[in-house]
Amino acid sequence: MSRGFRQTMVPAHTWAGLTVGWMLYFIFLTGTAGYFDTEIDRWMRPEIPFAETFPSRAEMLMRAEKRLGDVAPDAHETWIFFPDKRSPFLEVSWENADHVWHEEMLDPETGAPIRVRDTGGGQFLYQLHYRLHYLPPVLAFWLVSACAMFMLVAICTGVIVHKKIFADLFTFRPRKGQRSWLDAHNVLGVTALPFHLMITYSGLVFLMFTTMPVLINAFYGSGPEGQTRFFIDALSRPTDSPPAGVAAQTRPLTEFLSEAERRWGEGSVRYISVENAGDVNAVVEVNRSASGGLGTAETLLFHGATGERRGVVDQPAGANVLRVALLNLHEGLFADTVLRWLYFLSGLAGTAMIATGLHLWTVKRRQKNTSSGTPPAIGLSLVERLNIGTIVGLPVGIAAYFWANRLLPLEMDGRAAWEIHTMFLTWVATFAVAAWRRRDGAWLELSGLAAAAYGLLPVVNAVATDRGLIVSIARGDWVFAAFDLAAVAVGLFFLLLVRAVRRKRLQAATGRISEAAMEAPG
Amino acid sequence: MTPLVPIIRRAADSVWSRVVAAVLGGYGFAVAASWFLASVLAQTAILQVGDSVHTGLLLSFAFYAAAVIRVLAVRSALRAWAELVLATAVLLGLGSLLTTPGGTV
Numbered sequence: 001m002s003r004g005f006r007q008t009m010v011p012a013h014t015w016a017g018l019t020v021g022w023m024l025y026f027i028f029l030t031g032t033a034g035y036f037d038t039e040i041d042r043w044m045r046p047e048i049p050f051a052e053t054f055p056s057r058a059e060m061l062m063r064a065e066k067r068l069g070d071v072a073p074d075a076h077e078t079w080i081f082f083p084d085k086r087s088p089f090l091e092v093s094w095e096n097a098d099h100v101w102h103e104e105m106l107d108p109e110t111g112a113p114i115r116v117r118d119t120g121g122g123q124f125l126y127q128l129h130y131r132l133h134y135l136p137p138v139l140a141f142w143l144v145s146a147c148a149m150f151m152l153v154a155i156c157t158g159v160i161v162h163k164k165i166f167a168d169l170f171t172f173r174p175r176k177g178q179r180s181w182l183d184a185h186n187v188l189g190v191t192a193l194p195f196h197l198m199i200t201y202s203g204l205v206f207l208m209f210t211t212m213p214v215l216i217n218a219f220y221g222s223g224p225e226g227q228t229r230f231f232i233d234a235l236s237r238p239t240d241s242p243p244a245g246v247a248a249q250t251r252p253l254t255e256f257l258s259e260a261e262r263r264w265g266e267g268s269v270r271y272i273s274v275e276n277a278g279d280v281n282a283v284v285e286v287n288r289s290a291s292g293g294l295g296t297a298e299t300l301l302f303h304g305a306t307g308e309r310r311g312v313v314d315q316p317a318g319a320n321v322l323r324v325a326l327l328n329l330h331e332g333l334f335a336d337t338v339l340r341w342l343y344f345l346s347g348l349a350g351t352a353m354i355a356t357g358l359h360l361w362t363v364k365r366r367q368k369n370t371s372s373g374t375p376p377a378i379g380l381s382l383v384e385r386l387n388i389g390t391i392v393g394l395p396v397g398i399a400a401y402f403w404a405n406r407l408l409p410l411e412m413d414g415r416a417a418w419e420i421h422t423m424f425l426t427w428v429a430t431f432a433v434a435a436w437r438r439r440d441g442a443w444l445e446l447s448g449l450a451a452a453a454y455g456l457l458p459v460v461n462a463v464a465t466d467r468g469l470i471v472s473i474a475r476g477d478w479v480f481a482a483f484d485l486a487a488v489a490v491g492l493f494f495l496l497l498v499r500a501v502r503r504k505r506l507q508a509a510t511g512r513i514s515e516a517a518m519e520a521p522g
Numbered sequence: 523m524t525p526l527v528p529i530i531r532r533a534a535d536s537v538w539s540r541v542v543a544a545v546l547g548g549y550g551f552a553v554a555a556s557w558f559l560a561s562v563l564a565q566t567a568i569l570q571v572g573d574s575v576h577t578g579l580l581l582s583f584a585f586y587a588a589a590v591i592r593v594l595a596v597r598s599a600l601r602a603w604a605e606l607v608l609a610t611a612v613l614l615g616l617g618s619l620l621t622t623p624g625g626t627v
Binding site: 008153156160212214216219230234318320322323 | 552553556557560564569570571572573574575576577578579580582583584586587590591594595617618621
């Protein structure tokens with residue numbers, strides 16, 4: 001690699017990272033939280049009882065069907081999700097003739113509906129990283145894809161810029177200003193490099209049917225029809241079977257359950273769904289709960305009226321194998337607890353890599369300013385403020401989301417929406433603090449606020465619900481306990497940040513005093 | 523109108539021109555390159571049409587990244603544009619010549 005080529009990549013890396021760094025930080029942080037979306041869902045719905053063992057699928061199916069019969073006798077599509085370790089409740093959802101979806105969580109033991117609070121839960125946090133909020137979905141997909149493309153370029157140029165990638169794995173020189181920030185940026189980038197590359201590229205693949213439509217249309221004709229024909233061709237997506245309008249009794253669902261359990265073993269069904277219920281073209285789908293690893297979990301399709309097998313959706317074929325594998329790698333749904341934490345930590349490393357990169361940009365320029373004695377340029381001030389408002393402000397906003405979940409009145413109208421508004425309003429407020437306060441002051445105050453917001457979250461939880469940390473640990477409810485403990489850990493992290501900023505400030509002050517003393521006439 | 527020419531020339535050779543080349547030109551190149559690849563895979567029957575297009579889509583972002591890096595590495599923005607336009611035109615031309623629209627459904 002020629003020296004000239006490497007040199008040209010330095011500004012490319014800097015600017016590719018800086019222009020969308022704040023968006024990337026947002027995408028990485030919310031996406032990382034998404035690895036525990038189901039667990040956050042549970043913490044945000046404390047009404048769902050803690051359970052580790054469940055009745056048989058057949059019993060639960062009976063209860064779910066009874067409930068559906070009571071509340072949705074005329075639904076033309078119904079879904080029944082069985083509980084598992086991560087989601088310890090029975091879930092039914094249905095679509096009525098007016099195309100409105102409803103869903104309910106049921107107690108697996110009794111089949112009684114659980115009245116849960118209205119919340120966006122962990123799903124909302126997870127969806128933020130590609131769906132954003134307050135924006136039309138397609139615009140959000142394009143924005144997120146564009147940011148991911150910048151990220152991909154930043155990763156590639158970052159690798160090129162490196163002279164000694166292996167040595168950087170073990171190099172950290174703390175408390176040396178710019179040098180330390182660069183070391184930290186390198187260590188975070190290099191140790192989790194495979195994850196960064198994988199997550200960025202697979203993220204682009206997730207949205208490629210939206211962002212690269214030209215290619216599909218060139219081969220399959222323009223518009224949505226062309227896309228549909230491509231999907232049938234390339235994804236071997238089963239063709240729809242519309243209702244015939246002829247009534248026919250759908251076979252009892254237990255028949256389909258037993259056939260699936262004969263094939264996969266007892267307790268192995270994740271969901272059963274019925275499409276066109278009561279029609280001669282009814283389709284029953286039974287899905288296996290065991291993860292398909294990097295492929296897909298098997299799904300059996302039946303003719304609802306006759307009980308005949310219609311087909312099996314199993315492993316993807318052709319180029320779709322690669323796509324499905326990339327998507328699975330991205331989502332990590334197959335991961336057990338240990339691997340899930342590893343995913344989470346890698347995501348945090350990526351988030352921190354972006355944050356240190358953003359900060360490094362300002363440290364470099366600040367130092368130049370200080371040594372030459374010139375006042376900081378507007379660009380530098382702007383980036384510094386945006387950094388504070390994003391790096392510390394976003395976590396504060398997310399904490400506010402959790403607080404709102406515990407503190408907003410349970411019967412409030414639009415409660416879930418207001419949890420979200422609380423998060424964004426708080427975030428905007430942190431930007432205001434970052435803009436108006438002095439630089440060090442803003443770092444200090446917002447970090448202090450973040451430390452308090454996370455550190456006190458277990459207290460709020462213990463007061464507002466009967467599922468406080470001590471109760472959770474005592475009954476072995478590790479999802480609730482881990483959430484509270486993680487909140488404390490995040491709080492401690494921000495406390496350390498407060499101490500670090502304080503120490504720096506003190507050093508700077510003593511530096512000024514000794515300088516003044518030297519200059520004083522003696 | 524002579525003073526206009528150097529202005530345009532300077533604009534075309536500026537940093538911003540290079541940025542536009544990388545972002546928009548890079549996208550165009552990615553489409554062209556993956557189109558060409560898909561058409562070759564489909565014409566030579568190495569893969570079925572659906573898989574060919576799918577492969578092109580999956581690789582398009584690698585083409586995109588490569589184009590961006592090339593644009594940022596060459597000496598001048600004008601040269602970057604020249605390379606980009608030429609490569610995109612050739613690949614797009616060949617790709618569309620080799621494509622039989624309509625898929626295989």
